[in-house]
Amino acid sequence: MVLLTKCLPLIWLSLLTVCAGRTLYPLPGKEPQTVKLPLQTSRPYNIAHRGSNGEIPEETAASYLRAIEEGTDFIETDILSSKDGVLICFHDVILDETTNVATHKEFADRKKTYEVQGFNVTGFFPFDFTLKELKTLRTKQRYAFRDQQYNGKYPIITFEEFIAIARDAPRVVGIYPEIKNPVLMNQHVKWPGGKRFEDKVVETLKKYGYGGSYLSKKWLKKPLFIQSFAPSSLVYISNLTDSPKVLLIDDVTMPTQDTNQTYAEITSDAYFNYIKQYVVGIGPWKDTVVPVNNNYMIAPTDLVKRAHTHNLQVHPYTYRNEHEFIHFNFSQDPYKEYDYWINVIGVDGLFTDFTGSLHNFQEWTSPLPDTSKTPRQLLSQIASLVLPYAKA
Amino acid sequence: MGFNYLLPFLLLSLLVADCASRPLYRLPSEAKHATKKPLQTSRPYNLAHRGSNGEFPEETAPAYMRAIEEGADFIETDILSSKDGVLICHHDVNLDDTTDVADHKEFADRKRTYEVQGMNMTGFFTVDFTLKELKTLGAKQRYPFRDQQYNGKFPIITFDEYISIALDAPRVVGIYPEIKNPVFMNQQVKWADGKKFEDKFVETLEKYGYKGSYMSQDWLKQPIFIQSFAATSLVYISSMTDSPKLFLIDDVTILTEDTNKTYAEITSDAYLDYIKPYVIGIGPWKDTIVPVNNNRLMTPTDLVARAHSRNLQVHPYTYRNENQFLHLDFNQDAYQEYDYWLNKIGVDGLFTDFTGSLHNYQELRTPLPQQ
Numbered sequence: 001m002v003l004l005t006k007c008l009p010l011i012w013l014s015l016l017t018v019c020a021g022r023t024l025y026p027l028p029g030k031e032p033q034t035v036k037l038p039l040q041t042s043r044p045y046n047i048a049h050r051g052s053n054g055e056i057p058e059e060t061a062a063s064y065l066r067a068i069e070e071g072t073d074f075i076e077t078d079i080l081s082s083k084d085g086v087l088i089c090f091h092d093v094i095l096d097e098t099t100n101v102a103t104h105k106e107f108a109d110r111k112k113t114y115e116v117q118g119f120n121v122t123g124f125f126p127f128d129f130t131l132k133e134l135k136t137l138r139t140k141q142r143y144a145f146r147d148q149q150y151n152g153k154y155p156i157i158t159f160e161e162f163i164a165i166a167r168d169a170p171r172v173v174g175i176y177p178e179i180k181n182p183v184l185m186n187q188h189v190k191w192p193g194g195k196r197f198e199d200k201v202v203e204t205l206k207k208y209g210y211g212g213s214y215l216s217k218k219w220l221k222k223p224l225f226i227q228s229f230a231p232s233s234l235v236y237i238s239n240l241t242d243s244p245k246v247l248l249i250d251d252v253t254m255p256t257q258d259t260n261q262t263y264a265e266i267t268s269d270a271y272f273n274y275i276k277q278y279v280v281g282i283g284p285w286k287d288t289v290v291p292v293n294n295n296y297m298i299a300p301t302d303l304v305k306r307a308h309t310h311n312l313q314v315h316p317y318t319y320r321n322e323h324e325f326i327h328f329n330f331s332q333d334p335y336k337e338y339d340y341w342i343n344v345i346g347v348d349g350l351f352t353d354f355t356g357s358l359h360n361f362q363e364w365t366s367p368l369p370d371t372s373k374t375p376r377q378l379l380s381q382i383a384s385l386v387l388p389y390a391k392a
Numbered sequence: 393m394g395f396n397y398l399l400p401f402l403l404l405s406l407l408v409a410d411c412a413s414r415p416l417y418r419l420p421s422e423a424k425h426a427t428k429k430p431l432q433t434s435r436p437y438n439l440a441h442r443g444s445n446g447e448f449p450e451e452t453a454p455a456y457m458r459a460i461e462e463g464a465d466f467i468e469t470d471i472l473s474s475k476d477g478v479l480i481c482h483h484d485v486n487l488d489d490t491t492d493v494a495d496h497k498e499f500a501d502r503k504r505t506y507e508v509q510g511m512n513m514t515g516f517f518t519v520d521f522t523l524k525e526l527k528t529l530g531a532k533q534r535y536p537f538r539d540q541q542y543n544g545k546f547p548i549i550t551f552d553e554y555i556s557i558a559l560d561a562p563r564v565v566g567i568y569p570e571i572k573n574p575v576f577m578n579q580q581v582k583w584a585d586g587k588k589f590e591d592k593f594v595e596t597l598e599k600y601g602y603k604g605s606y607m608s609q610d611w612l613k614q615p616i617f618i619q620s621f622a623a624t625s626l627v628y629i630s631s632m633t634d635s636p637k638l639f640l641i642d643d644v645t646i647l648t649e650d651t652n653k654t655y656a657e658i659t660s661d662a663y664l665d666y667i668k669p670y671v672i673g674i675g676p677w678k679d680t681i682v683p684v685n686n687n688r689l690m691t692p693t694d695l696v697a698r699a700h701s702r703n704l705q706v707h708p709y710t711y712r713n714e715n716q717f718l719h720l721d722f723n724q725d726a727y728q729e730y731d732y733w734l735n736k737i738g739v740d741g742l743f744t745d746f747t748g749s750l751h752n753y754q755e756l757r758t759p760l761p762q763q
Contacts, residue, residue, distance in 0.1 A: 055723050147720045149686075294541070321724035323714045328539045331447050332713035333749045335727060357725045364756040388761055 037171035039073060039223050041215065043366045044342055045349035046358045047176055048072035049318050050091060054354040055147055057139040058098060059089045060154035064165045071359035074174040074223065076351060077162050079201055080181065081189045086131040087159035087200055093181055094123030099137045100152055107133070116184055117257045127188045131158070145322060159201075163208050167222075174223030175210075177201065178248070182233045183257050198233050201226075202240045214244040214280050225315075227283055230258040231266070235278050244280040246315060251285050263288070267303060272310040281313030281348065289316055290345065295328050304345055315349035316341070321357055335361050342366075429563035431465060431615050433607070435758045436734055437741035438750045439568055440464035441710050442483060446746040447539060449531040450490060451481045452546040456557045463751035466566035466615065468743060469554055471593060472573065473581045478523040479551035479592060485573055486515030491529040492544050499525070508576050509649045519580040523550070537714065551593075555600050559614070566615030567602075569593070570640070574625045575649050590625050593618075594632045606636040606672050617707075619675055622650040623658070627670050636672040638707060643677050655680065659695055664702055673705030673740065681708055682737065687720050696737055707741035708733070713749055727753045734758075 051063030052070060064075045077089040093116050095101040101124045110129065113122040126134060140151035159177065166175045185197040195203075205211075205224065212218030227246040228234050234245045250256075252263040265271060267284075290300040307314050319325075319341075323332040330336040334354065338361045341347050352358045443455025444462060456467045469481040485508055487493040493516045502521065505514040518526065530544035551569065558567045577589040587595075597603075597616065604610025619638040620626050626637045642648075644655040657663055659676075682692040699706050711733075712718075713726040722728040726746065730753045733739050744750045 055720075145715055146724075149720075295539075321715065323537060328447075331444075331746060331748055332538075333726070333746065333752070335749070335752060354723060354725065356723055357727070360725075360727060388759060 036169075039172045039174060039220060040368050041220075042368060043362055044347060045073045045174075045315070046071065046355060046362060047074045047076050047315060047349050047351045048355040049076050049351040049353050050078070051075060052353075052355045053142075053146075054321060056150055057141045057154060059091060059157070060139050060150075061157050061161065061165060062150065062154055064162065067355045068165070068169045068173050070356035071363070072173065072355045074176040074225065074349075075162070075166060076176040076178070076227075077159075078178045078180040079159055080126050081185050081197060081200075082129060082131045082134055083127050083189070084130045085189055085191050085200070087204060088126060088131070088134065089157050089159060089162050090126055091180070093184060094121060094125055095129075095137065096123045098142050099139050099156070101137055104137065114184075114188075116181070117254075125188075127185065143322075159204050160208075163204070167208065172221070172223065174225070176225045176227060177205075179226065179228040179230065179233045179237075181257070182228065182230050196236075198237050199240070202237050205241065205243065211241060211243060213242045219243070225280075229256060231256060231261075231275060231278075232258045238278045245278060246281045246283050246313070247275055247279045248317075249282055249284040249288070252288055267306075269306060269310075272306065272312060276310050276312055279312070281315055282307055283315045283317060283351070286316040286318070286341070289314075292327055297327050297329050300345060304347065308346075313348040315351060316347055317351035319350050319352040319354070319358065321354045338362075339365070428561075431564045431566055431612060432760055433612075434760060435754060436739060437465045437566075437707070438463065438747060438754065439707060439741050439743045440467045440747040441743040441745050442469065443467060444745075444747045445534075445538075446713060447748075449533045449542055449546060451483060451549070452531050452542075453549055453553065453557060454542070454546055456554065459747040460557070460561045460563075460565050462748035463755075464565065464747045466568040466617065466741075467554075467558060468568040468570070468619075469551075470570045470572040471551055472518050473577050473589060473592075474521060474523040474526055475519055475581070476522045477581055477583050477592070479596060480518065480523070480526065481549050481551060481554045482518055483572070485519075485576060486513060486517050487521075487526075487529065488515040490534050491531055491548070493529050496529065506576070506580075508573065510647075517580075519577070535714075551596050552600075555596070559600065564613070564615065566617070568617045568619060569597075571618065571620040571622065571625045571629075573649070574620065574622050588628075590629050591632075594629050597633065597635065602635055603633065605634045611635070617672075621648060623648065623667060623670075624650045626667075630670050637670060638673045638675050638705075639667055639671045640709075641674055641676040641680070644680050659698075661698060664698060664704065668702050668704060671704070673707055674699055675707045675709060675743070678708040678710070678733070681706075684719055689719055689721050692737060696739065700738075705740035707743060708739055709743035711742050711744040711746070711750065713746045730754075731757070 048067035050058035051060065052066040053063050056063035056066055059077055067075055078091040079087050080090045082088055092098060101107060107124065110124050111122065112125060112128060113120055114125060134156050137156060138152040139154050139156060141148055163175060166173045179198055179201055182197050189197070191200055210222050210224045224243045225246050226237065226243055227248050229248045229250060231247055234247060249263065249266060255262055256266060284303060289303050290297045292298065304314050319334065319337060321334045326332055326334060326337055330340070334357055338358055341350060350358060440459030442450035443452065444458040445455050448455035448458055451469055459467050470483040471479050472482045472485065474480055484490060493499060499516065502516050503514065504517055504520060505512055506517060526548050529548060531546045531548060532543035533540055555567060558565045571590060571593055574589050581589070583592055602614050602616045616635050617638050618635055619640050621640045621642060623639055626639060630637070641655065641658060647654060648658060676695060681695050683690045696706050711726065711729060715724045718724055718726060718729055722732065726749055730750060733742060742750060
């Protein structure tokens, strides 16, 4: 009898565990990846520029989740560093345009002026804030004419959090991180062991199993492009990882931040010959590929042709739906713009702020081969094939 | 003897006649209608609102021709009158926003103030200019964010000229003219034989052979909808023409110009029952069908359902590509807006400033059966 009363708590606890304890199923995010819909590689890549930032503040978890929902192939981000060396997803070198830092009185004394790529910039710089401090800020929509309702709701995320979003997606989604302002980062942040900004970026990627050359089996499981405006950074990391890299090219007036080379130099045939050992493609500003006059496009340059002869992909930036960004040739219609760049110019990927629109365009004009479709999608495709022959 | 003089002349005449005379082919525009590709009637109508005015100044010949090129089913226009009673295509009662009248010093003294639909309006009014004078003006693009390169290049056109653009099209293209501001027109302009603005309007249509009820053979050869915000005008002309008519409905705060009725009255079941014998449909402002709050759509009203239950078509206005006109639900994507209105709300026609985009959307999503 005494034994029973002594064991009562134990029996009670056991009862509780059996009834209320969780069964040992693996978390969905940890399931083997073989069941996921693979990356499409048969049409130009839909690259969600800073996530679906047409709808949700850029580079937030919500904007990346939305982009994945809308059908993106790759989610794109810019990597900078906090004061304590944590890699974060953030585009600008200052926090002013896309966060509510101005409302945080406790940080009022952090406003500084630094020289960035030859220009003096004044504002609140992310590398003057620890990660903990950055996490108290909230992001806001950069453009006044876009949806303001999420302002103040979402925090800045880290590179690792960004990677987790891609990994946990219900289908294979690639990542497209940029080694952003590496010169500035290495000036202001020091990592232990003499490591540089570029080392930390690659370290993080390797930690999560990213590797493998373009279109290799390993790469197809975890697709990745590493982009940068700084060719020396891309050359530097080529020893550390065989993941495909893309050289970004700024406007015709901007020299490279690390090697001070002009647009003309880095788009010459000689340079393509050199850089193609290190990169699989280039990412130019679209108005340098096809110049513009009075908001009308003039004759295209031969940049895409020459890149293609060197077997370099071309991923121009950035496509936006708003009419202020669309040249008059396209009658304020982003679908006409997609049509031109994909079918007339023939690019291999597009950085867009409006993932959903590009996905729509591609689905309607170049739907994927049947093997990648669900039975339901196949049925609707069959229906659309039959429809033109229906009785009028 | 005279033959010597005559012969060279004769030979010369034969030479000239052979080389320079035209064979007696018909002009292309007079070719039979039977060879033209017919109007599509299996999906909602693409109505080129004032022509393709996203690209060209509104209601000009190029705006209409561009719309036809881009695949419009109907080209839409607004009919007003000049001082000498000629019917012209122009939307505003005044010329200030869409022409270069301000640059014409010879007309500087024509600035007036009139009361139009209960409000005082100051400017240069079409009813104070003869057609000849109107033709010296150049049309300009109303919105500064649209292409300005054609400003001052194209004139205002007449109702007749507009009709000939439609009739000369390489396929069957319908017209969609509006009896615009009839109260004001009849106040300011007097026609011979006591005829009213509406009479002259119908006269012009008859002159070019527009007739036949909706979907009749006559109508399919020369499709037309007559639209107006003034129900009395539509009722008045119903005895003169069996062409289908559409009743336009303004915003919830605006009263009808002829009968001073409220939005609530003219969209009531009783009124829809009343107007139904005279019209085949209604043309509401889209933000009254699905109200908007903070630039997001709220729950749709039942207007479309009530119209459809009475067999009345619904042709809302106006769809524009620019982000300031697109509610946030559509992610700055005009095609998503078309998708919503065609597939969720289920309207029967759309007045759009961007004919090409709507045509593109419809061709991608609902291609026509192949002939």
